[in-house]
Amino acid sequence: MTLNILFFSITIKKKSYSPEEAAEQEMIEKLYEKNKDRQISMYRFM
Numbered sequence: 001m002t003l004n005i006l007f008f009s010i011t012i013k014k015k016s017y018s019p020e021e022a023a024e025q026e027m028i029e030k031l032y033e034k035n036k037d038r039q040i041s042m043y044r045f046m
Contacts, residue, residue: 017025
């Protein structure tokens with residue numbers, strides 16, 4: 001009888017952002033939230 005076992009090791013590292021990338025990411029998140037709020041308000045009128 002043969003028992004074959006396969007192991008995976010996954011390592012997740014948090015990416016460090018430069019100040020420019022962090023500012024861009026923050027702007028993207030703000031725009032996303034703004035658009036989400038607009039969609040919710042438009043949905044209420046329908």
